[in-house]
Amino acid sequence: MPPNLRVAARYRAATRATGIRREGVPVVVIGAGPYGLATAARLSASGVRLRIFGEPMQGWHTHMPEGMFLKSVPAASSISAPEPGYGFADFRAAQGSGPVGDLYPIPVEEFIGYGRWFQERRVPEVERSMVRGVQAVDGGFGITLDSGEEFLAAAVVVSTGLVPFAHEPRELRHLAAAGLTSHTCEHRNLTRFEGQRVAVLGAGQSALETAALLNEAGAHPTLVARAPAVVFGDPPQTDTPSARRRSTRLYKPGSALGPGWSLLAVSRGAAAYRHLPTPVRVRLLHTVLGPSGAWWLRERVAGRFPVLSGRTVRSAVPEDGTVRLELTDTGGGTELVRAEHLLMATGYRVDVDRLGLLEPTLRQAVQTFGGAPRLSAGFESSVPGLYFTGLAAAPSFGPVLRFVCGTGFAARQLAAGLAARNR
Ligand SMILES: Cc1cc2nc3c(=O)[nH]c(=O)nc-3n(C[C@H](O)[C@H](O)[C@H](O)COP(=O)(O)OP(=O)(O)OC[C@H]3O[C@@H](n4cnc5c(N)ncnc54)[C@H](O)[C@@H]3O)c2cc1C
Structure with a gap:
């Protein structure tokens, strides 16, 4: 059958x-x-x-x-x-x-x-x-x-x-049984990590804000991101979009998802989106509004804790109650990061x-x-x-x-x- x-x-x-x-x-x-x-x-x-x-x-x-x-x-x-x-x-x-x-x-x-x-x-x-x-x-x-x-x-x-x-990369699941990893959605209160080294995986708003909150809660975060650099949005020019200069509004029109023609198109064109070919829809879903932090996060991240961008996790193994991460960078170099916990901000x-x-x-x-x-x-x-x-x-x-x-x-x-x- x-x-x-x-x-x-x-x-x-x-x-x-x-x-x-x-x-x-x-x-x-x-x-x-x-x-x-x-x-x-x-x-x-x-x-x-x-x-x-x-x-x-x-x-x-x-x-x-x-x-x-x-x-x-x-x-x-x-x-x-x-x-x-x-x-x-x-x-x-x-x-x-x-x-x-x-x-x-x-x-x-x-x-x-x-x-x-x-x-x-x-x-x-x-x-x-x-x-x-x-x-x-x-x-x-x-x-x-x-x-x-x-x-x-x-x-x-x-x-x-x-x-x-909640997405947890398959190659990291073996660490969950030992209590060494968790997804960001499992945490309401980050003060339980006070004094601990925490590796945070991801480059989006959730990763950046979680790392900032961990740092402010007395933990020692290290952000590990595959993206070549972490990106922050620009502060709005004015408090009300209509007060922006006309030329700016034409060049980057406001939308519910933020300024820009592509954001305006996807925020107003949800009904039409369904008719796009599937591969286009899947690509747009991941590329429009790619990982970035809000403008107000920059000063809570930059220079506050290590940010290792352009890194891929090659291996993650439990070792003496910690997780030992071997990272590779884009040039093929490797480095080790050790942490009491690995927090997955992996979407x-x-x-x-x-x-x-x-x-x-x-x-x-x-x-x-x-x-x-x-x-x-x-x-x-x-x-x-x-x-x-x-x-x-x-x-x-x-x-x-x-x-x-x-x-x-x-x-x-x-x-x-x-x-x-x-x-
Ligand atoms: C860290 C983070 C930050 C975000 N920031 C923003 C932001 O700034 N702005 C924004 O617009 N969006 C933001 N989002 C996205 C936002 O969470 C979603 O757009 C929104 O919450 C989705 O609403 P929802 O009703 O679909 O789901 P949820 O808000 O997740 O609600 C799910 C509901 O389902 C119920 N439920 C689950 N299982 C069952 C069950 N078996 N039986 C009965 N009820 C059940 C729960 O009790 C809950 O009431 C953020 C998301 C995350 C993770």
């Missing part, structure tokens, strides 16, 4: 085998981060009955370091709502804080407060249970919660965020297979490209009624889906897709 038919047969068998109680919830949204909240707000406003599960803003308060600042500017850091009054600026006004512009890096604690404020006002129905499993049942989905409750849903929106996709890679909450036959029924779900214009996967949003949708719709500023496009498209399906 050809593989696609085998999968379909297993899928039907799983559907028949379950005895889940039928209770007709039209839509289940899994996840209460910016994407899940924006989706739920939009669907509720359209009169769609739904249940939404997750811990509001958990990705931000559990999987990002205390003391972090957002790289996105305030104007690009609002969770989308179907009506005005729920943006980041509205939150600040409600707190009695004044307006802020591009020169204001948002502290992560303030952003978490904003997300919870949004949730309490706009999506109060969030249920703080976790979804343990989703399986295909007679053209719908059987949902099992960690409380043991089971029910049937007609459609499911997966918005479980970044953490399931996130979408792979449906890593979404353990989807039962295996359901996962296999989702058509993918490079591990990512193939999505319709309405964010629906090849399994009717199964939707993906947030980072999982970025390979289809482009880099804007990696950021909070993509919540408006995603929620609108998804709501329209669901409405069309119901018709």
